Amino acid sequence: MNAAPGPRDSLTDVAGLLVGHHHALDPDATLGSGAATGCTVIRAPGGAVAAVDVRGGGPGTRETDLLDPSNTVRQVHAILLTGGSAYGLAAADGVMRWLEEQGEGIPMDPEDADRVVPIVPGAVIFDLPVGDWYARPTADFGYRAAAAASADFERGSVGAGVGARAGSIKGGIGSASLVLDDGPAAGATVAALVVANPVGSVFDPRTGLPWGVGTDGPGRFGLRPASPEKLASANALPVKGTVLNTTIGVVATDAPLEPAGCRRMATTAHDGLARAIRPAHSPLDGDTLFAVSTGTARIAPVPLPPAFPDDLLLLDALCTAAALCVERAIVNAILTATPVAHIPTYTNLFLD
16 A cells, blocks of 8 residues: 555544544542543534444443444534543533534525435544543533534544543544545545553553554564563553543545444454554453544546446545544544643653
8 A cells, every 4th residue: 555644644644534622620629629521522514424333331421323334314413522431422502502603514494405314424432531520521521622613623633532431541632644645446535533541451561562563563662672670660550440431433435335334444444443453442441443534535446347436446446545544533532642640642752
């Protein structure tokens, strides 16, 4: 696969997508006090085809049944990724309110353009022990995140990643993109945005290198194995100590896909999650990946026998790229994370 990162190396390299954050973070937050939570909204103005694949044993989700390819509605207008566990799903109400005010949604009355129903699926991470247990994203968080959505956005300990912990270290939000140069998907862009909050480890205890550098090699990220002293300190960190966790995210492409194709891309994207987190998809995680197609790219079809769908080879290339983008996005999340509630970061442990 010949591909290079897009200009931002982010989800918004897929034309038609915007990302916004809103969070509450007290500088003196601890495990148990202060505010340290937030949400992230991915907007698709005009709507986009979408699907989802839920792999973890403890998911917290909204509107995921709607995204089954056999069901009727074929587009979403935004996707919510949020902290606050199941309480955080309240933020979707604010996203819907903002979209309704903009006239974004499924038109339900040909005589009244204001009567729309925005479709906003969502998924949560469990971050309640970080900061005050009762500090959770509300509808106002979702409203503000939707309003803030743009092509440029921060990564690390922001939005839904504020309270994220990746195993024993600080998690956060990461993103990555690829523009495919050749093959059946030439000209297509594939990207991912991930909130890394797993119970599993994100680095190799033998080297200190993130598991997610396995495909590209550590040199791409400017990393090298840790010294014995730093490795010993990192391996001595206590385990996360919570029964609920979860990594959630979105993979996207500008190539045109039907809902079934999006579902397959979401499924394969989980391979990237499993490369970067060990273990992944555990009973203690609610790992959930959404897949979105904006359909803004024109891709020449490759003739195939009639027994196969026209987009088979295109989809195969997109799936390969989606898994790599997720892998890179998880590495990006832990490298850009900054300290919250005295949780150590990868940079503190290995790079300082």
